[in-house]
Amino acid sequence: MEMDSTIATLNSHQLELVTRARSLAEQKFASRAPHYDREAIFPAEDFVDLHHEGLLGTAVPATFGGLGLGPYRGDVMPLWLMTKEFAKADLSLARCWEGHCNSMVLIDGMGTEAQKKRWFSRVVNQGETWVAWSGEPQSRATSEKVAFGTTTTRVHGGYVVNGNKAFATSAGGAHWAILLVSTAGPGGARHMGGSPESLLLLACDLSHPSIQVDPSWWDPIGMRGTASHVVKFDHTFIPDENIIGSPGQYLAEGWQTCFIPHYAATFLGAAEKAYEFALNYVRSQNKMADPYIQHHIGQSAINVETGYLWLHHVAKMWETGRHDQAQLAGSRARHVMEYLAEDTVKRSIRACGARSLNRPSPLERIYRDLSLYVRHDNDDHLLATIGKSLMGQQHDPSFFKP
């Protein structure tokens, strides 16, 4: 399998990290996942374990006490493989973990030395967790009674953020959030209408009394353990020392693009877990002589193998400094991986039958989680963005806006 050849490319330190992530995922995280899913709660115990294992600093530079992985650190494949291991146990945990690691990458790339010193030491030593929140969809869903959106106003010594955000992953669990907000009005980064220069990244201490988590909105089919609640900001003051980078830098430098293949790593985890589950299931039921099951297992294995090849391909671009190429290649990988993962999960269900969708089957949760998670970006627009880039048309490589 390609997994074996991917593993063979890792040095002993990288291999040890991935192995440590796998042990944690298999021995601790997998058994907690059904509870977090049912109750739609943040996987707090998992993050305590991640801290105790020294993994919260995985994407923190070594000079600040971390493990130094990341797309701009020339070492990203082990990070994605760790994410894949967590996704095999719990896709919601993987999303919270991605949010934390991506925040570390942003602070490393755009933060000042003083900010890095202040925030990284608290992550590494005190187990503080981070996430990045943009989500302010501007068109209201038919069932929604409130609109989403923040306003961000300049005041003496900082900014005041007022309003609410939805899809705030790790709400109630994370200690800090990087708020992607616009001085031009509501919309965050993804749905913003103003000029790119109006976009700010503000580090927000979530223990501030002006911030409230509203858990009444988040009751989705899947990804329930991400606790992606609505968060309300009641004139929250954010001091200048918490501004990350310069206005518009996030979009101008395409920072979102290095996180897009990270989603693909999580989708690969879903595919690999579904495939392994199906293989064990049909073996245990002695159904391996069925030619259709043979097809499903064969195709699923090829899907997983293809996923590894794509991740490896994109990781090599980041790791060898071919960042321009890597930016859109990551979207291609994410596009391919969405289809491979959904196909693998559906084939696994066909091979195993109805009881594989009866709780506590992991396949049942993966099916629900993946259905929601792939909606994080619209793949129709993502594919159109790749087409536009090939035809020399203007395109948005970060959020694939139509």
Ligand SMILES: Cc1cc2nc3c(=O)[nH]c(=O)nc-3n(C[C@H](O)[C@H](O)[C@H](O)COP(=O)(O)OP(=O)(O)OC[C@H]3O[C@@H](n4cnc5c(N)ncnc54)[C@H](O)[C@@H]3O)c2cc1C
């Ligand atoms: C599990 C999960 C976790 C998430 N975590 C985070 C997080 O931590 N931080 C964060 O910032 N965000 C997060 N998101 C939110 C995500 O970034 C999106 O904002 C969210 O999924 C958008 O919701 P929507 O698809 O209902 O809304 P919409 O944005 O309304 O999209 C609905 C559809 O309309 C299309 N559309 C949008 N605008 C237009 C237009 N102008 N013209 C034509 N079509 C359009 C979209 O492409 C899409 O197909 C998360 C999402 C999920 C599913």
